[in-house]
Amino acid sequence: MKLYLLRHGEAEDSRISDFSRRLTAHGRDQAANRAMQLADEGITPGIIIYSPRVRAVETASYLMDRFPDIPTLELAEVIDADRSLFDIIRASSFKNPIIVGHNPTISELASSLADKRIHFSTCSFAAFDVDNYPPIEATLSRFYK
Numbered sequence: 001m002k003l004y005l006l007r008h009g010e011a012e013d014s015r016i017s018d019f020s021r022r023l024t025a026h027g028r029d030q031a032a033n034r035a036m037q038l039a040d041e042g043i044t045p046g047i048i049i050y051s052p053r054v055r056a057v058e059t060a061s062y063l064m065d066r067f068p069d070i071p072t073l074e075l076a077e078v079i080d081a082d083r084s085l086f087d088i089i090r091a092s093s094f095k096n097p098i099i100v101g102h103n104p105t106i107s108e109l110a111s112s113l114a115d116k117r118i119h120f121s122t123c124s125f126a127a128f129d130v131d132n133y134p135p136i137e138a139t140l141s142r143f144y145k
Contacts, residue, residue, distance in 0.1 A: 003113070003128045003135065004045055004098035006034065006063075007106045007120040011055040023058045030123035035062040037144070043127065045098035047071045049089070051078040053102065059123070060100045081105040086134035094133075113138040121145055 009027030023031065044067065050060035052074050064072055073094075077085040078101045089097055099106075103120055110118040110126045113135055118126065127142040128135065 001130050001132070002045075002096040003130045003133070003138070004043070004096070005106055005110050005120070005126045005128075006059065006098055006100045007103060007122060007124050008051075008053075008055040008059040008100060009034075010122040018053070020054050022054050027055070027122060028058070028062075031059040031062040034123045034125060034144070035066040038063075038125070039066040043142075044096075045070060046096035047073060047094045047098070048100065049073045049075055049078060049085075049094070049097050050100035051102060052076055053079065056100045056102065063098065063100070078102075079105070081109045083134055090133040110140075110143075114140040118143065 009023045009030040011021040011023055011027055048060055048063050048067065048070055050056045060072065075085065075088065077088060078099055081099065081101050107118060107120045110120065113128050125144045126140060128138045129141055131137040
């Protein structure tokens with residue numbers, strides 16, 4: 001099984017309400033380019049799961065454009081990216097999800113799975129081979145900054 005993690009693209013200044021921060025022009029370019037790269041490399045998630053924060057929704061929309069036939073799900077649990085997120089994934093039988101989230105939790109999740117420090121800059125992507133959800137064993141197979 002696969003688990004894909006993607007941090008949202010570059011967002012507006014943090015002085016704006018955290019929930020409503022939108023992608024900048026650069027962030028939109030990052031998200032469009034990353035979605036195109038994943039499609040070009042044959043990476044096909046089974047579901048796109050994303051945070052309800054605007055910048056994650058906008059980032060996920062570029063994946064939705066590239067993968068129009070893949071189901072999508074907005075989940076507040078992505079914000080914390082903890083065990084509750086994996087409980088939902090497991091209970092719903094989702095396979096090969098791509099999770100569009102935020103720092104610090106997306107970096108912490110990737111670091112915990114890889115058993116080494118991984119820092120996600122904006123629009124970084126990681127692919128893991130996992131044994132289950134929540135993963136007990138995970139192998140980092142790709143990482144793009």
